Amino acid sequence: xxxxxxxxxxxxxxxxxSLNATAAEYRIGFSQVTTTEPWRVLFNKxxxxxxxQHDNVELYIADGQDRTEKQVxxxxxxxxxxxxxxxxxxxxxxGLVSVVSExxxxxxxxxxxxxxxxxxxxxxxxxxxxLAIGRQAGQAALKLLGGKGHAKxxxxxxxxxxxxxxxxxxxxxxxxxxxxxxGVKWVVERQDGDWKQDRAxxxxxxxxxxxxxxxxxxxxxxxxxxxxxLAARDAKRFKDTYFLGVDAIPKEGGLWVKRGFLxxxxxxxxxxxxxxxxxxxxxxxxxxxxxxSLPTQTIDKDSVDLYLKNHK
Amino acid sequence: MQVKNLIxxxxxxxxxxxxxxxxxxxxLISPVDSDGSRIxxxxxxxxxxxxxxxxxxxxxVGMTLVILTGGIDLAVGSVMAFGATLCAMLxxxxxxxxGLWVSGLGLGTVAALLISAMIMAALYPxxxxxxxxxxxxxxxITIPSILIIVCVSAxxxxxxxxxxxxxxxxxxxxxISSCALLGGVxxxxxxxxxLQAFIATLAMMVATLGLARLMAGxxxxxxxxxxxxNVSESFDVLRQPVxxxxxxxxxxxxxxxxxxxxxxxxxxxxxxxxxxxxxxxAFLSGIPVDRVKIWVYALSGALSGLAGILYCAQYxxxxxxxxxxxxxxxxxxxxIGGANLMGGKGSITGTLIGVLIFGVLSNILQLNNVDSNxxxxxxxxxxxxxxxxxxxxxxxxxxxFDTMKKSKD
Numbered sequence: 001x002x003x004x005x006x007x008x009x010x011x012x013x014x015x016x017x018s019l020n021a022t023a024a025e026y027r028i029g030f031s032q033v034t035t036t037e038p039w040r041v042l043f044n045k046x047x048x049x050x051x052x053q054h055d056n057v058e059l060y061i062a063d064g065q066d067r068t069e070k071q072v073x074x075x076x077x078x079x080x081x082x083x084x085x086x087x088x089x090x091x092x093x094x095g096l097v098s099v100v101s102e103x104x105x106x107x108x109x110x111x112x113x114x115x116x117x118x119x120x121x122x123x124x125x126x127x128x129x130x131l132a133i134g135r136q137a138g139q140a141a142l143k144l145l146g147g148k149g150h151a152k153x154x155x156x157x158x159x160x161x162x163x164x165x166x167x168x169x170x171x172x173x174x175x176x177x178x179x180x181x182x183g184v185k186w187v188v189e190r191q192d193g194d195w196k197q198d199r200a201x202x203x204x205x206x207x208x209x210x211x212x213x214x215x216x217x218x219x220x221x222x223x224x225x226x227x228x229x230l231a232a233r234d235a236k237r238f239k240d241t242y243f244l245g246v247d248a249i250p251k252e253g254g255l256w257v258k259r260g261f262l263x264x265x266x267x268x269x270x271x272x273x274x275x276x277x278x279x280x281x282x283x284x285x286x287x288x289x290x291x292x293s294l295p296t297q298t299i300d301k302d303s304v305d306l307y308l309k310n311h312k
Numbered sequence: 313m314q315v316k317n318l319i320x321x322x323x324x325x326x327x328x329x330x331x332x333x334x335x336x337x338x339x340l341i342s343p344v345d346s347d348g349s350r351i352x353x354x355x356x357x358x359x360x361x362x363x364x365x366x367x368x369x370x371x372x373v374g375m376t377l378v379i380l381t382g383g384i385d386l387a388v389g390s391v392m393a394f395g396a397t398l399c400a401m402l403x404x405x406x407x408x409x410x411g412l413w414v415s416g417l418g419l420g421t422v423a424a425l426l427i428s429a430m431i432m433a434a435l436y437p438x439x440x441x442x443x444x445x446x447x448x449x450x451x452x453i454t455i456p457s458i459l460i461i462v463c464v465s466a467x468x469x470x471x472x473x474x475x476x477x478x479x480x481x482x483x484x485x486x487x488i489s490s491c492a493l494l495g496g497v498x499x500x501x502x503x504x505x506x507l508q509a510f511i512a513t514l515a516m517m518v519a520t521l522g523l524a525r526l527m528a529g530x531x532x533x534x535x536x537x538x539x540x541x542n543v544s545e546s547f548d549v550l551r552q553p554v555x556x557x558x559x560x561x562x563x564x565x566x567x568x569x570x571x572x573x574x575x576x577x578x579x580x581x582x583x584x585x586x587x588x589x590x591x592x593x594a595f596l597s598g599i600p601v602d603r604v605k606i607w608v609y610a611l612s613g614a615l616s617g618l619a620g621i622l623y624c625a626q627y628x629x630x631x632x633x634x635x636x637x638x639x640x641x642x643x644x645x646x647x648i649g650g651a652n653l654m655g656g657k658g659s660i661t662g663t664l665i666g667v668l669i670f671g672v673l674s675n676i677l678q679l680n681n682v683d684s685n686x687x688x689x690x691x692x693x694x695x696x697x698x699x700x701x702x703x704x705x706x707x708x709x710x711x712x713f714d715t716m717k718k719s720k721d
Binding site for chain 2: 023036037038041054153159162187188189192193197198201202203205206207209210212223227230234252256
C-alpha cells in the first residue's frame, strides 16, 4: 500500500503527460491551493466523488502547494492543454488575476472557488459567506446565553489568523449579533489561535486561570474550539461552558459535536460539487450567474446524526 | 572592591536576574482574583506555564547541544511533527498501516547501530583516541548491519500487524528511534558530507515535512486521538498531573537535569564544548569530531521525537504540519539563554531560563488579555533586549568603577 502511495506522484505525472490523449467529453482542470488542510481534503474528496458520477467528465487536480507562483504555473499548464473549463481555489486575490485573464482570453471559462480574486474577469465565483456564518454563530450564542435582550455571560473568542479575511468576517458577524447585549462580556478577545488546536489549547488554559467563569467559547474553526474544550476538560471545568466552532468537517467538527465536545458548529460549505454542476450547465450552453453564495447550516446535537449520515 | 565583586556576581547571574525581574514585574501587573490573590502567582498558573513551555523546551535542549558545536538544527520542528504523526498513526493502528514501515525501519536501524557498535568494540577492543584513522570496517560491519536492519524492521512490522494494541512503550521507542535516525541523517550530512549545518538541516526540515505528509497519505492531514475510544487510556498518563505537576513539565525538567549532567560530567558532553570552541584544535587533540557531531544531531532528533510524543498526548492529535515555526522558538530560547551561535558557549540552565522567560512573558500578556499582535512585537523586543544585556561590556563597567575609586584615593 505504501509503495503504491509513494508511486502516486509518478502516476500523476504519467496521467498529466497523457492528458492530451485522453478522450473524455469534458476535461476540467482544478488548481487547488493546498491539499494538506482537512477542509481542502474534504473539498477534493467531495469534488472527486461528484465527478465519478459523470462518465463524460475527467478532472485533473493540481496541488498549488500553498504558493501563488505554483498556482500560476498550474493554470498555464491547463491553458496549454486546452481544457474545457478551469476551476481555481486561489491562495490570494491579487497574484492570480493575470493568469485567470489569460485563460479567459483563450476562451476557457474560469470558476473561482472559496476565495475571491480581484477584478471581475472570471466566469463565476462560488464560496461560503463567512459574515453570515459569524452572524449565525452569534445568534446561536445569543440563544444559549439567555435570549435576545437577556443574554448574560463571559465570552472567550479565539481568532484564526489575525491577518486573514475569513477570521475578520467570522468575528464581525458574531460581534454584530451580540452588539446590543449589555450582559455579554468579552473576557478574552483578539487572541490569535492561528487556526490551530494546540495554540487554542494554550490560550484557553491561560484564560481559565484568569477567569473564574467562562460561559461560552467561540473559535473561528472547529479544531480551535476542540482544543479549547480539551483545555477546559483537563482543568475540570468543561461542563460550565458552551463551545462553538466553525467548518463542520464531518470527521472533525461533526464528530466532536456528536461526542459532546462542541455545543454546535456551522457548516462552511465546500464549493466543489456546486462548481461541477455549474460547469456542466455552462458547457451545455446554459447561462450561469456571476456569484453564488453557499448557505451555511447549524450542526448541533439534534442535527448532527443526519448530517454525518449524509456526509459519509 | 565590594562594588567590583557585586558587579561581577551580577554579571555572572544576569540571566537568572532578568528572569527574576520579569517575574516580579509580572506579579505586579498580574490581574487580581475576586478573592484578592494575584492570578499570576497561583501555583496552578505557574504549573500551567511549565506545561506550556515543556514541548518547546525539550526542542530547545536538543537545539542547545547542536548550537554548542557551532551548528544549528532547523529540522527540530519538522521532526517533532513527524514524531507526533507517527505516534498518532501507531496508536490508532486499526485505521491506518502506513506508519509501520517507518517505525520498523527506525527501531531496526537503531538496533543495528547498537549491535554493530558492539561488534566493533569486540573486534577492535583497545583503540586509542590518538589514531584518528580508524581501521577500515568494510563488509564485516556493513552486511550484518543491513541484515539486522531488515530483520528488526520486519519483526517490528509483523509485531505491530499482529497486535491491534501494541504496548505503548514499544510505540514510543519506535517514534523516538525513528526521529533519532532523521537527526542522525542531518549529522551525517554535516559531518561526513561537509555541508553547512544551516543548509543540511534546512534540507532535512523540508524533506521531513514531505516524508510526514507522504506517510500520512493524501486524504489524511490530521490523525486525531480520542483516549478511551480509539486509543487506550494509558496514553493519557503523559498528559495528567503527577503529584500536582503536569507530566510534560516533569519530563521537560528531567531532560534538563539529565542533559546538564551529560554536558558537564560526561566525556561526550565535554567533547561537544571542545568541538564548538575550536574544531581544529579538538580534531588535533584526538577528539572524534565527526562522531560527536553525528551524536549531537541524533540526540536533537531523539528529543524532537520525545517532544512529538508529548505534543500528541497533550493536544490529542498528530499532524505533519504541527511543528511549523517551532524551530525558531527553540533557537530564540537558546539565544536568550546565553548561547553563542558560533558554538562553544552556552548551557542547558541558560536555555531553561530562556525558555521560562518566553513562557512567563506570553503568560502574563495573555492573562492581561493583550492583543496577539502586540504580543508578537513584545516577544521580538525581549529577544533583542536579552541579547543586548548579554553583550553589554560589564568588565568595562568594573574598570570604570576601579578608576573612579583610584581617583578618589
